[in-house]
Amino acid sequence: MVNDEIAKLIAAAADQGLDEKDRRIKSIMIRVKSAYFASPNDKKLDIPIKRIMRSISSFDPDTFAITVHGEAGLGKSSLFEQRLKDEVSFQPVPDGYGNHVYPVLYIKAPSKASMTDLGEELLDAMDYPTMRRKNEADIIRDVRNALRRRGTRVVIIDEFQHVLDAPKMKGPSHVADSIKNLLQNPKWPIFIVLMGLPEIKEVTLRDPKDQLLRRVDDFALQELSLANDGKLLQKILTELVEKRAGLRMPSDRKVDFLERLIYGAHYRLGMVLKIIYHAIEDALENDLAEVGMLSWEEGYRRLVNGNADAEANVFASDSWRSILRPVNRRGEFGVATIRAA
Numbered sequence: 001m002v003n004d005e006i007a008k009l010i011a012a013a014a015d016q017g018l019d020e021k022d023r024r025i026k027s028i029m030i031r032v033k034s035a036y037f038a039s040p041n042d043k044k045l046d047i048p049i050k051r052i053m054r055s056i057s058s059f060d061p062d063t064f065a066i067t068v069h070g071e072a073g074l075g076k077s078s079l080f081e082q083r084l085k086d087e088v089s090f091q092p093v094p095d096g097y098g099n100h101v102y103p104v105l106y107i108k109a110p111s112k113a114s115m116t117d118l119g120e121e122l123l124d125a126m127d128y129p130t131m132r133r134k135n136e137a138d139i140i141r142d143v144r145n146a147l148r149r150r151g152t153r154v155v156i157i158d159e160f161q162h163v164l165d166a167p168k169m170k171g172p173s174h175v176a177d178s179i180k181n182l183l184q185n186p187k188w189p190i191f192i193v194l195m196g197l198p199e200i201k202e203v204t205l206r207d208p209k210d211q212l213l214r215r216v217d218d219f220a221l222q223e224l225s226l227a228n229d230g231k232l233l234q235k236i237l238t239e240l241v242e243k244r245a246g247l248r249m250p251s252d253r254k255v256d257f258l259e260r261l262i263y264g265a266h267y268r269l270g271m272v273l274k275i276i277y278h279a280i281e282d283a284l285e286n287d288l289a290e291v292g293m294l295s296w297e298e299g300y301r302r303l304v305n306g307n308a309d310a311e312a313n314v315f316a317s318d319s320w321r322s323i324l325r326p327v328n329r330r331g332e333f334g335v336a337t338i339r340a341a
Helices: 002-015 020-033 040-057 076-086 115-125 136-150 160-165 172-183 198-205 226-244 257-264 269-285 293-304
Strands: 065-069 104-108 154-158 191-196 216-220
Touching (some): 020 226, 020 269, 115 136, 115 172, 136 172, 160 191, 226 257, 257 269, 257 293
Parallel strands (some): 065 216, 104 154, 154 191
C-alpha cells in the first residue's frame, strides 16, 4: 500500500538522525514490545471464537454476534490482533486458482460512526473501489457482495463505542438494526464481533425490534488483581526487564511494588505494559544496568502525562493508595487528587 511505503521512507529518514546508542535502544524496545503474554482473558475469548469456528465448519446457517468489552487500556485490541496472527482458522486460504479467500475482516470504527461510515470503512478495508454515496442501501449491498467474493465469514469491528457518538437520526439503534440484517443475509450469513468499551452493550439494547439482543453473546473482559494475576505480572517483568532488555529489577524494590504497579495502571494489563515500557526506556536512556525506582516513577509519570510531583506518583509516595487519578473513556488520565486519611 502507498501509505505503508511512505511510512517506511519516513522511518528511514528518522533513523538517519539516530546515533549508535539510540539505535541500540530502538532495537531493544522493539524486542520488548514484541512480546505477548496470554492472560485469563485469552481463555475467556476462546469460548466465542470456538463457537464461531464450530458453526462455520458445520455449515450452520444460524449466525450470531458477540460483544467483547472492557475499559480502555485493558488490552482488547492486542488480544484480538494476537488471535488474528495465531489462529489457523483465520489465515488466508488458497482458492486453488492462484488467489486467496479471507475468512476474517478486522476494522476499527471511525469516530462518530454511522452505518454509512462503517460500510465505507468495511469496503475500504477490502480494497473495494468506492465513491461517496448518498444511498446507504447501495453501500450495504456492496458490503454484502464484497464479503461474499472475499470469502469472509467473520467481521470484527473494534472501537464500536464510536457508534454512540453518531448523529441521533441514524445513530446506534439504526446501526444495530443494520447489523442484524447483515447477520440474516441468506446468501452469505456473517458472524460479527463487536469490540469496545462496556457501553457498547447499549448499542445492542437499542434495537427497536429487540431482535439483535437475542442474537448477541456478551463477554466482559476481566481486570487484573494481585491475587489472581501476581504470578503473571512477575513473569512479565522477568521476561521484559531481564531477558529482553538485559537489565535488572531495582535493588531498592519496594515490598509492595506489584500492588503499586497494578494500582497505578487502574488494574488494566495494557496500561501495566505501558508503564513497564516507559520505565525500561528511561533506564536505557540513562545508561543504567537496572530499572531503578526512579525509572518506575518516570514510567508512571509518562503513562498519566503528569508532572514530577512525588506525592501524586504511586511509585514515589508512601501514601500511594490515597492517590486518586481519573481516566476517561479514551484512556486519558486526569489530574490526581489525594484522598484524605
